[in-house]
Amino acid sequence: MSLPRKHLFSIPEGVIYLDGNSLGVLPAAARERAAQVIGDEWGQQLIRAWNTADWMSLPQRVGDRIAGLIGAPKGSVATGDTLSIKVFQALAAALDMRPDRKVVLSDNGNFPTDLYMAQGLARLIDKGHEIRTPAPEDVPDAIDDSVAVVMLTHVDYRTGRLHDMAAITRAAHDAGAVMIWDLAHSAGALPLDIAGSQAEFAVGCTYKYLNGGPGAPAFIYARPDIVEDLAPALCGWMGHDAPFAMELGYRPAMSTERLRVGTPPIIQLSILDTALDVWDGVSMEELRQASIGLSELFIAEVEKRCPGLRLASPRDPAARGSQVSFAFDQGYAAMQALIERGVIGDFRAPDIMRFGFTPLYLDKADVRAAADHIEAVISQEIWRDPKYQVKSRVT
Amino acid sequence: MSLPRKHLFSIPEGVIYLDGNSLGVLPAAARERAAQVIGDEWGQQLIRAWNTADWMSLPQRVGDRIAGLIGAPKGSVATGDTLSIKVFQALAAALDMRPDRKVVLSDNGNFPTDLYMAQGLARLIDKGHEIRTPAPEDVPDAIDDSVAVVMLTHVDYRTGRLHDMAAITRAAHDAGAVMIWDLAHSAGALPLDIAGSQAEFAVGCTYKYLNGGPGAPAFIYARPDIVEDLAPALCGWMGHDAPFAMELGYRPAMSTERLRVGTPPIIQLSILDTALDVWDGVSMEELRQASIGLSELFIAEVEKRCPGLRLASPRDPAARGSQVSFAFDQGYAAMQALIERGVIGDFRAPDIMRFGFTPLYLDKADVRAAADHIEAVISQEIWRDPKYQVKSRVT
Structure with missing residues (x-):
């Protein structure tokens, strides 16, 4: 089956959805699966469903499916919690592997929660760790042998700029540092080879390109050869080697499962499981080519029609994830006007209009239609309407 | 409206459900709410739903409803994550308030994940903290001025034994310790006065007596006067004072919201929100009296009919939560036989048969019918059937 696969999704009439990089659309089969897990499994099987509906292995089964999308082996991905927790x-665990080093190297384009979690952890362990945040393009030069951990988001959430995963991981390892990749904007957007990169850890969320629904559970990958020596910081019972033995002492599972924490969110995990069905048989290389086709067309159309918008993403598609950002000083109001017209992207302060490209459910006709609306909003200055200036939206 | 309120729940035909202390039953309105949040809010409103369906304030609104059930003021309860994370x-935060003390006092009846999380935290911060776990009845005598934090689960998950919340909190404070109550088996089961207890923290889960569904989000209470000085360890963007300002530095919200972490699980939070509707107008005192009536009847009926079962819960109902446990060396097999007959409780190693009493959807006829089945399974030694001996169940 080739792309797009619009029939597998439930997309509102009249909407061109360019925000799948923030919240993916509803897979058509998700409603039915939700009704089943709620009505039949919870409602009818009740506590027995841990066994009869195999809720017990659901986190692992979903992890294995995500593993397949990020180039990781089965059994290497644990699911649950939020991305912040997984970071x-x-x-x-990474800092524990380099006790003599005190620098966490990230960048100032990283999504804030990654930096916040690092700041909180540094304060908690109170051993003088420093978090360095150079500009993204300065990261390679900032890797030296003071660095304990390089922690980066692969695709920049504002600009779509792509880090070179293989090269940076190699540089981190050459300097003796541990590598963590945040795949929030990569999983389901790009071909990934996490195992081949040799990175020790990867984390990600599933409500963007993986269409798991609002607040869907996150995931964490650990390189299989390090798992048995890895010290979990969040020692929840679901990461215990024998959770139902109810021992008083924590003994971590001898697998990536030690990175699970508490009772899994069964309903959202089930919906995510069904959302992952739409990936069956998708070639990530084909998806990437389709994504580049859509984003290149979008840039060309918008630049031709709206000279006032400045491209804020890398022009080279090989250096870009699956989104395109334009800077415009009235970007907030312009985005509100677009949303009212059914072209849904989003805005990030101070002036970034973001548009995500999801070839599973977008085609070139959608892109041309979106460009028509953008041209109208910009050239006719529709954004001047005071109603679009009111900053009531929180996302 | 008096108790029970069976019509508000969807309970399988032929089942007497005595495991609401493990996973509550399905509120009848939950399916419809799930269909709405999935089909309409996610499916149709998409990213706009953060505003149009007010997903933004959902965690807080649900927190306020839980606050009402545990005797806490509005704005003092944050929701999300799992109970392990909230612990x-x-x-x-509590250890940060007592930097000069190194003892965490809990008990050996605490639910293991609480102890595991404490062990992981102690290892992570690496300052020589010790976790003491005397027997539950020895806790009061173990509170001394070496104790930084007293961390207890109010109702023992195996025996149903109840700690004296007011007295222990007072003793902890008299010794200069911080108090944390885990309300996993209390919220929705007993009248609670968390604010009156003066405890600094309380945590709990919502999939037991609050019927939020499998893996429903957890909650955390912090006493309002300490919130502004409280150092979050898990500094997620949803606990930031201005999450969408996307600042590079963490600034905690000036409320209990600083104990939120990542993107909230909107679908499960919505279902929980609807599950909390069944509490409208319920008197917790009336609920408690009904619970005691059920459990006293159960103990009397079972002891009369099955002398081989030994009561493993406190005999005094005032010292017991909303569950009754019996010890029986063939408890595992006996429980499997009961489950097959539609009487659903659960088993906890080595020999505990647990039965939960949830007056929202149980009445005395249910209890008598359950006792009939227990009598049959025990007196006719139905548990001897080899099929009940196979330990395939994981919960």
């Missing part, structure tokens, strides 16, 4: 776990 | 947050 904390990866960073705590 | 970690409370304990990290």
Whole structure:
């Protein structure tokens, strides 16, 4: 089956959705799966469903499916919690692997929660760790043998700028540092080879390109050869070697499962499981080519029609994830006007209009139609309407 | 409206459900709410739903409803994550309040994940903290001025034994310790006065007596007067004072919201929100009296009919939560036989048969019918059937 696969999704009439990089659309089969897990499994099987509906292995089964999308082996991905929690776990374990070094190297384009979690962890362990945040393009030069951990988001959430995963991981390892990749804007957007990169850790969320729904559970990958020596910071019972033995002492599972924490969110995990069905048989290389086709067309159309918008993403598609950002000083109001017209992207302060490209459910006709609306909003200055200036939106 | 309120729940035909202390039953309105949040809010409103469906304030609105059930003021309860994570947050903040003390006092009846999270935190901060776990009845005598934090689960998950919240909190404070209560088996089961207890922290889960569904989000309470000085260990963007300002530095919200972490699980939070509707107008005192009536009847009926079962819960109902446990050396097999007959409780190693009493959807006829089945399974030694001996169940 080729792309797009619009029939597998439930997309509102009249909407061109360019925000799948923030919250993916509803897979058509998700409603049915939710009704099943709620009505039948919870409602009818009740506590027995841990066994009869195999809720017990659901986190692992979903992890294995995500592993397949990020180039990781089965059994290497644990699911649950939020991405913030998974960042904390990866960073705590990574710092534990380099006790003599005190620098966490990230960048100032990283998504803030990653930096916040690092700041909180550094304060908590109170051993003088420093978090360095150079500009993204200065990261390679900032890797030296003072660095304990390099922690980066692969695709910049504002600009779509892509780090070179293989090269940076190699540089980190050459300097003796541990590598953590945040795949929030990569999983389901790009071909990934996490195992081949040799990075120790990767984390990500599933409500963007993986369409798991609002607040869907996150995931964490640990390189299989380090798992048995890895010290979990969040020692929850679901990461215990024998959770139902109810022992008083923590003994971590001898697998990536030690990075699980508490009772899994069964309903959202089930919906995510069904959301992952739409990936069956998708070639990530084909998806990437389709994404580049859409974003290149979008840039060309918008630049031709709206000279007042400045491209804020890398022009080279090989240096870009699956989103395109334009800077415009009236970007907030312009985005509100676009949303009212059914072209849904989003805005990031101070002046970034973001548009995400999701070839599973977008085609070139969508992109051209979106460009028509953008041209109208900009050239006719529709954004001047005072109603679009009111900053009531929180996202 | 008096108790029970069976019509507000969807309970399988032929089932007497005595495991609401492990996973509550399905509120009848939950399916519809799930269909709405998935089909309409996510499916149709998409990213706009953060504003149009007010997903932004959902964690707080749900927190306020839980606050009402545990005797806490509005604005003092944050929701999200799992109970394990909430334990970690409370304990990290509590230890930060007593930097000169190195003892965490809990008990050996605490639910293991609480102890595991404490062990992981102690290892992470690496300052020589010790976790003491005397028997539950020895806790009062173990509170001395070496104790930084007293961290207890109010109702023992195996025996149903109840700690005296007011007295222990007072003793902890008299010794200069910080108090954390885990309300996993209390919220929705007993009248609670968390604010009156003066405890600094309380945490709990919502999939037991609050019927939020499998893996429903947890909650954390912090006493309002300490919030502004409280150092969050898990500094997620949703606990930031201005999450969408996307600042590079963490500044905690000036409220209990600083104990939020990552993006909230909107679908499960919405279901929980609807599950909390069944509490409208319920008197917790009336609920408690009904619970005692059910559990006293159960103990009397079972002891009369099955002398081989030994009561493993306190005999005094005032010293017991909303569950009754019996010890029986063939408890595992007997429980499997009961479950097959539609009487659903659960088993906890080595020999505990647990039965939960949830007056929202149980009445005395249910209890008598359950006792009939227990009598049959025990007196006719139905548990001897080899099929009940196979330890395939994980919960």
